[in-house]
Amino acid sequence: MRKWECTVCGYIHEGDEPPEECPICSADKSMFVEIIEEEKPVPEQPASPAPPTVEPSFFAKVYGSASEQILRHHLHPITVHTPNGVLPMALIFLLMTFLFGLPLFETAAFYSFIFVLLTMPLVIFTGYEVWQKRYRGAMTSTFKIKIGASIVTVSLLSVLILWRAVQPEILTTASTGRYVYVLLSLILVGAVGIAGHVGGKLVFGSRNA
Numbered sequence: 001m002r003k004w005e006c007t008v009c010g011y012i013h014e015g016d017e018p019p020e021e022c023p024i025c026s027a028d029k030s031m032f033v034e035i036i037e038e039e040k041p042v043p044e045q046p047a048s049p050a051p052p053t054v055e056p057s058f059f060a061k062v063y064g065s066a067s068e069q070i071l072r073h074h075l076h077p078i079t080v081h082t083p084n085g086v087l088p089m090a091l092i093f094l095l096m097t098f099l100f101g102l103p104l105f106e107t108a109a110f111y112s113f114i115f116v117l118l119t120m121p122l123v124i125f126t127g128y129e130v131w132q133k134r135y136r137g138a139m140t141s142t143f144k145i146k147i148g149a150s151i152v153t154v155s156l157l158s159v160l161i162l163w164r165a166v167q168p169e170i171l172t173t174a175s176t177g178r179y180v181y182v183l184l185s186l187i188l189v190g191a192v193g194i195a196g197h198v199g200g201k202l203v204f205g206s207r208n209a
Contacts, residue, residue, distance in 0.1 A: 003035040008138040009202060025202055026140040067129045076126035077203065082119045083153060084196045086112050091189045097171045098182055106171050110164050117157040124150055142198055149195035156188040 004018035005011070009025040018032035056064070070076065090112035097106035127146070131137060163181065164170060171178050 004032040005035050007031050007033055008135050008140065022140075024142075025135065025138065026142045027138055028140075031138070067133060070126050070129045071133055076123070076130045077199075079119065079123045079126050080196065080199065083116045083123065083192050086116050087189050087192050090116075091185050094171065094182060094185050098178065101172060103172050110161070113157055113161050113164075117154070117161060120150075120154050120157070124154075142202060145198050146195050149191045149198075152191040153188060153195070156184055156191070160184055160188070 001014045002016060004013045004015070006013070006022045006025065006027050008027040008031050009022065011022050011024040012035070013019050013022075013032065018029050018034075020029050021027070022031065090109040093105040093109035093112070096102050097109070127150070131143060135143070160181065167177070170181050
């Protein structure tokens with residue numbers, strides 16, 4: 001049985017032909033290469049003169065070291081647990097305020113939103129590095145969903161925080177706005193959940209393959 005490997009995420013497919021689309025990262029059929037069990041020896045090529053080396057700048061060294069640590073210690077899956085864990089909790093606090101009029105829980109949700117927004121630059125940066133280095137910056141539907149979900153998350157967090165700052169009693173005062181505020185919070189948690197689901201499929205699907 002012939003084997004084909006996705007060059008984006010490493011998924012292994014067995015069959016006469018590669019799949020039309022990778023079931024893990026949605027890469028096109030053209031991104032698959034056949035796995036050859038025994039490679040023929042490559043004839044030695046005459047050595048060519050090495051190009052002159054250019055000393056990397058201090059910034060390049062720091063950036064390269066940071067990127068290496070992100071990949072080695074799996075920092076993106078670690079950082080992404082912050083929005084995935086805190087935002088559902090904040091939503092529960094908002095619903096408790098909405099249903100039972102508990103302003104202290106709304107305050108806790110507000111500061112939770114601020115905390116998550118402050119962590120988002122690190123989440124996005126580590127995700128970008130993994131996308132570029134491990135998945136070669138492939139712009140498949142899987143990564144488009146993750147990028148779109150990140151944009152929605154940052155945008156809604158900013159809107160909800162600014163709205164609450166301008167109108168502190170948005171949830172404790174009977175108005176149409178409080179329904180919209182809760183609806184946007186639901187969409188926010190949904191966007192984070194979708195990103196987490198797609199990311200989990202990408203990681204654990206590749207591992208199971």
